[in-house]
Amino acid sequence: MATILVTGGAGYIGSHTVIELVKAGYEPIIFDNFSNAKPAVLARIKQICGRSVPFYAGDIRVYEQLAQVFKNHKIDGVIHFAGLKAVGESVKKPLEYYDVNVNGSRVLLQVMSDFGCKNFIFSSSATVYGEPDAVPLTEDSPVKRANCPYGQTKVDVEYMAQELQIAHPEFSITLLRYFNPVGAHESGLIGEDPRGIPNNLMPYLTQVAVGRLECLSIFGNDYPTPDGTCIRDYIHVVDLAVGHVAALKHCLDNAGVHIYNLGTGNGYSVLDMVKAFSKAIGRELPHKFAPRRAGDVVSCYADPAKAKNELGWVATHTLDDMTRDAYNWQKNNPNGYED
Numbered sequence: 001m002a003t004i005l006v007t008g009g010a011g012y013i014g015s016h017t018v019i020e021l022v023k024a025g026y027e028p029i030i031f032d033n034f035s036n037a038k039p040a041v042l043a044r045i046k047q048i049c050g051r052s053v054p055f056y057a058g059d060i061r062v063y064e065q066l067a068q069v070f071k072n073h074k075i076d077g078v079i080h081f082a083g084l085k086a087v088g089e090s091v092k093k094p095l096e097y098y099d100v101n102v103n104g105s106r107v108l109l110q111v112m113s114d115f116g117c118k119n120f121i122f123s124s125s126a127t128v129y130g131e132p133d134a135v136p137l138t139e140d141s142p143v144k145r146a147n148c149p150y151g152q153t154k155v156d157v158e159y160m161a162q163e164l165q166i167a168h169p170e171f172s173i174t175l176l177r178y179f180n181p182v183g184a185h186e187s188g189l190i191g192e193d194p195r196g197i198p199n200n201l202m203p204y205l206t207q208v209a210v211g212r213l214e215c216l217s218i219f220g221n222d223y224p225t226p227d228g229t230c231i232r233d234y235i236h237v238v239d240l241a242v243g244h245v246a247a248l249k250h251c252l253d254n255a256g257v258h259i260y261n262l263g264t265g266n267g268y269s270v271l272d273m274v275k276a277f278s279k280a281i282g283r284e285l286p287h288k289f290a291p292r293r294a295g296d297v298v299s300c301y302a303d304p305a306k307a308k309n310e311l312g313w314v315a316t317h318t319l320d321d322m323t324r325d326a327y328n329w330q331k332n333n334p335n336g337y338e339d
């Protein structure tokens with residue numbers, strides 16, 4: 001079975017994907033510098049998979065560190081999760097974001113090219129669509145200049161990879177545009193473990209639920225939506241991980257550029273999420289309304305038909321599954337991964 005390098009494989013989405021790769025019979029190799037992960041995740045992955053997964057500590061910006069993996073293994077494809085992802089931090093540290101996300105991806109593609117590895121799957125984001133002109137978003141919806149450095153690095157890497165494919169048509173480039181990944185593995189052993197106070201909705205909700213934070217602030221209740229709060233397409237991280245396995249099979253067999261939305265097609269408001277979460281914990285989750293957050297789009301959800309038609313993939317987890325598993329992870333690990 002194919003050997004797959006998973007950069008950022010110790011992170012939130014990467015760790016769940018490694019598990020689905022093992023389940024599907026692939027040989028993943030994790031490459032991560034732990035800038036936003038803890039080594040403890042490796043033992044958890046081993047516990048779930050029943051065997052250890054090879055691991056390299058390294059930085060994607062360092063050619064030799066990546067090349068070492070390609071010298072030691074015949075790598076059939078790369079799933080590239082490694083990168084920085086905090087919107088607010090990216091505004092304060094734009095050069096660091098371009099260095100890790102864009103330059104790091106460039107170094108990785110160079111190493112792949114030098115070692116004859118042509119199959120590349122990239123973690124892009126629905127953020128490339130900016131403020132949508134219309135929802136649901138299809139892959140043909142316009143890609144816009146992003147309103148923050150993080151978002152722009154996703155746009156830039158999408159273009160860089162596509163331009164490489166034009167120059168070298170034997171490359172198979174898959175760009176996966178994730179909507180809002182949430183939830184955790186049903187074992188409760190792995191999940192999202194953000195540093196500091198979470199910026200994203202779901203980890204904030206889970207930390208309020210376990211009493212680590214007091215109250216959720218809902219950013220804005222005067223948006224032009226049915227209940228006045230913003231709408232997103234929340235997708236269970238295990239569905240997302242399974243989507244990568246489906247995309248990988250396709251990527252390994254088809255040169256070209258392939259772009260897919262990975263979402264459920266359902267739009268839920270912030271208040272819908274609070275209600276679902278309150279149901280999961282059996283009491284009302286403390287929440288209050290607060291001013292709008294700068295940069296938020298009103299409504300963003302996917303048309304996932306292309307991934308269904310071409311990859312045979314659909315998200316199967318419900319909103320109740322997402323809240324149950326997110327809560328289960330947080331309850332079992334109130335302080336995340338502790339080393």
Ligand code: NAD
Pocket residue numbers: 007008009010011012013014031032033034035036037058059060061080081082083084085100104123124125126178179180181
């Ligand atoms: P994460 O931070 O949990 O995972 C990223 C991993 O990359 C971490 O383990 C980190 O230690 C590692 N890493 C960072 N810089 C590195 C470097 N220079 N060299 C090697 N490893 C490095 O994030 P995630 O939520 O799992 O996201 C994975 C990818 O998906 C990212 O590229 C992110 O931008 C993208 N994405 C995430 C979301 C989301 O909501 N989580 C949405 C859309 C896209």
Ligand code: UD1
Pocket residue numbers: 085087088125126127151180199200201202204216217218219220229230231232270293294295296297
């Ligand atoms: C955010 C980023 C986006 C990134 C994505 C994944 C912004 C503006 N956008 O998307 O670029 O790709 O995360 O990391 O940061 N909310 C609250 N209270 C909170 C937290 C969130 O009301 O404490 C609301 C937000 O206003 C939004 C919704 O919940 O309406 C979802 O927020 P979040 O989880 O941060 O995701 P996005 O804004 O979609």
